[in-house]
Amino acid sequence: MSTGIKVFAPASVANVACGFDTMGFALEKPGDEIIARLSDKPGLRITKITGAQGKLPYELEKNTAGYAALKLLEHLGEQDRGIELEIHKKMPFGSGLGSSAASAVAGVMAVNELLKRPLEKRDLLPFAAMGEELASGSLHVDNVAPSLIGGIIFIRDNATFDVHRLPAPPGLYASVIHPKVNIMTKDARNILADKVPFRDSIAQGGNLGGLIIGLYNSDLGLIKRSLKDVIVEPQRAGLIPHFYEVQEAALKAGALGCSISGAGPSIFALSANSLDAENVGEAMVKIFSDNKIEHTLYLSKINQEGAIKY
Amino acid sequence: MSTGIKVFAPASVANVACGFDTMGFALEKPGDEIIARLSDKPGLRITKITGAQGKLPYELEKNTAGYAALKLLEHLGEQDRGIELEIHKKMPFGSGLGSSAASAVAGVMAVNELLKRPLEKRDLLPFAAMGEELASGSLHVDNVAPSLIGGIIFIRDNATFDVHRLPAPPGLYASVIHPKVNIMTKDARNILADKVPFRDSIAQGGNLGGLIIGLYNSDLGLIKRSLKDVIVEPQRAGLIPHFYEVQEAALKAGALGCSISGAGPSIFALSANSLDAENVGEAMVKIFSDNKIEHTLYLSKINQEGAIKY
Numbered sequence: 001m002s003t004g005i006k007v008f009a010p011a012s013v014a015n016v017a018c019g020f021d022t023m024g025f026a027l028e029k030p031g032d033e034i035i036a037r038l039s040d041k042p043g044l045r046i047t048k049i050t051g052a053q054g055k056l057p058y059e060l061e062k063n064t065a066g067y068a069a070l071k072l073l074e075h076l077g078e079q080d081r082g083i084e085l086e087i088h089k090k091m092p093f094g095s096g097l098g099s100s101a102a103s104a105v106a107g108v109m110a111v112n113e114l115l116k117r118p119l120e121k122r123d124l125l126p127f128a129a130m131g132e133e134l135a136s137g138s139l140h141v142d143n144v145a146p147s148l149i150g151g152i153i154f155i156r157d158n159a160t161f162d163v164h165r166l167p168a169p170p171g172l173y174a175s176v177i178h179p180k181v182n183i184m185t186k187d188a189r190n191i192l193a194d195k196v197p198f199r200d201s202i203a204q205g206g207n208l209g210g211l212i213i214g215l216y217n218s219d220l221g222l223i224k225r226s227l228k229d230v231i232v233e234p235q236r237a238g239l240i241p242h243f244y245e246v247q248e249a250a251l252k253a254g255a256l257g258c259s260i261s262g263a264g265p266s267i268f269a270l271s272a273n274s275l276d277a278e279n280v281g282e283a284m285v286k287i288f289s290d291n292k293i294e295h296t297l298y299l300s301k302i303n304q305e306g307a308i309k310y
Numbered sequence: 311m312s313t314g315i316k317v318f319a320p321a322s323v324a325n326v327a328c329g330f331d332t333m334g335f336a337l338e339k340p341g342d343e344i345i346a347r348l349s350d351k352p353g354l355r356i357t358k359i360t361g362a363q364g365k366l367p368y369e370l371e372k373n374t375a376g377y378a379a380l381k382l383l384e385h386l387g388e389q390d391r392g393i394e395l396e397i398h399k400k401m402p403f404g405s406g407l408g409s410s411a412a413s414a415v416a417g418v419m420a421v422n423e424l425l426k427r428p429l430e431k432r433d434l435l436p437f438a439a440m441g442e443e444l445a446s447g448s449l450h451v452d453n454v455a456p457s458l459i460g461g462i463i464f465i466r467d468n469a470t471f472d473v474h475r476l477p478a479p480p481g482l483y484a485s486v487i488h489p490k491v492n493i494m495t496k497d498a499r500n501i502l503a504d505k506v507p508f509r510d511s512i513a514q515g516g517n518l519g520g521l522i523i524g525l526y527n528s529d530l531g532l533i534k535r536s537l538k539d540v541i542v543e544p545q546r547a548g549l550i551p552h553f554y555e556v557q558e559a560a561l562k563a564g565a566l567g568c569s570i571s572g573a574g575p576s577i578f579a580l581s582a583n584s585l586d587a588e589n590v591g592e593a594m595v596k597i598f599s600d601n602k603i604e605h606t607l608y609l610s611k612i613n614q615e616g617a618i619k620y
Contacts, residue, residue, distance in 0.1 A: 018515075019515070019519075020512060020515075021512045021516075022512065022515055022516050022519055023519075154519050154520075154523060155516065156516045156517065156519060156520035156523075156532070156535065156536060157513075157516055157520075157535075162516075162520065162532075162535065164520070164523050164527075164532070166523070192508060193508065194507060194508055194509075195505040195506060195507055195508060196505065196506060196508050196511050197504060197505055198502060198503065198504055198505060198506050198541075199504075201506050201511040201514065201515075201541070202330060202331045202332065203467075204511065204515060205328075205329070205330075205332055205511075205514060205515050205518050206331075206332050206465065206466045206467055206472075207466065208515050208518060208519055209329075209332055209333075209464050209466060209518055209519065209522055210464075210466035210467075210472065210474070212519055212522050212523060213464060213466075213474050213476070213522060216526050217474075222466070222472075222474070225466065225467075225472065226466060231508075231511070
């Protein structure tokens, strides 16, 4: 058995206030780690899973990372290649931080690196997306794309992988807090109304465009005015205890904006620099501490690399 | 009586497919012309109106250009200054080309130039918007802003005049056809449903973001994929005879995109260069000619100057 290679795929924040299903960005940490090794025994196998509290299956067809890796191997005509995967979950499930996306990305990244990069990193996207689809039931790359290629990503269209990396002002920093409460992504999706007021749709588009222009121009004032979600946040806020208190505290502490990360329960804030982000993080922590809700805080600049071999 | 000054404010295309109420761009022509002169008789007066077939009132409070100019003069504390305005309408009413916006812009521009620019051009926007509001009944700057400052304009928020100029790929060229059929802006607004499918709202946001990114990156492929309106166009297309035939002909002739200009009935197309725009224009003309509908075609690059004194 060979020494193998080790990859890391980061967590990510999808939706980014006004960008429901169209935006996401990568964090430095947390993330998932996968070790891949060549083996004499033909075919792909998962040999070890840690950090998953028994929640992840070893069957490839049911495992996000395994399924994504398998789809890539099939595409490469390498499905008989002997490969072993060790999956080390190093981030929480159902946190709204793209846990399954990180697993899927790590799976395809590990196999691609082990096989000496038959595909460009960016071309791994469809296969990682298949893993994410297995986990979430729908094809969305707002977590997968930033976890894979890093940066702030705009998705014009999921079905055709029409994704674009946006510039970010130097210094832009995220404070992300994960309260240990359970939200099922499926429930968070089902709660959303099928129709939205046209007026809100226009306002959301205004903010989305404003955010993109603010990012291109490093216009922090415009970014701040634009980081608002008038459609999804009001519908989902009730699922997260103390959401509005945390948001208010973050904004008071100097955040440019603060909203729900993915489907929640994590809450993210963006700040102009790391010092602001620390203050914002403290303010968020205080709300959950005062209310005796277990939580984890992550402070991170925008991760511009995405998944890496290391 | 002094010689006076002459200003021109151009027509504009609002909505730009995916940018309902959030985008507009200025054309080179047509547009409105206003001549302003100092007079010994105190106060602002409209002394002459041409090209309006008697449809425009001389009372300041009811005239788009006069009202906008008056509001500017009041702001400047110059409402008693003797000023005469000659309004030369050089573009059609109710065309979907921002006719009232051009009048309002020309009005404030003329007065500001006559008084030797007490305000920066951009700061005229609120006053021009008041003129437009008088005409349309709502505060929207998606025609006023491009007519005033030129370029492709994104409006994050109308109420706070949060407007931003977008870059345009060199060569980007518009073909705009105005069929002589009547649509009332009010009717075109009333036909729109109060609620839209959430899925469509997301798709529209995807295209809006894609268009902005395409403009920043001069990515013509992305611009082409993004120039789609899945919300408003399907509701309004029926008001414009042969709309879908014109659109199909324009796209076949090489347009990047084609949709309704403002509230219609004008139809605009954007092309990568002037040659494509000519072919597209010809294709659009053919549909209306074949159907014996009187029409006017305008070919224009993006007007980057907006209103000018000349």
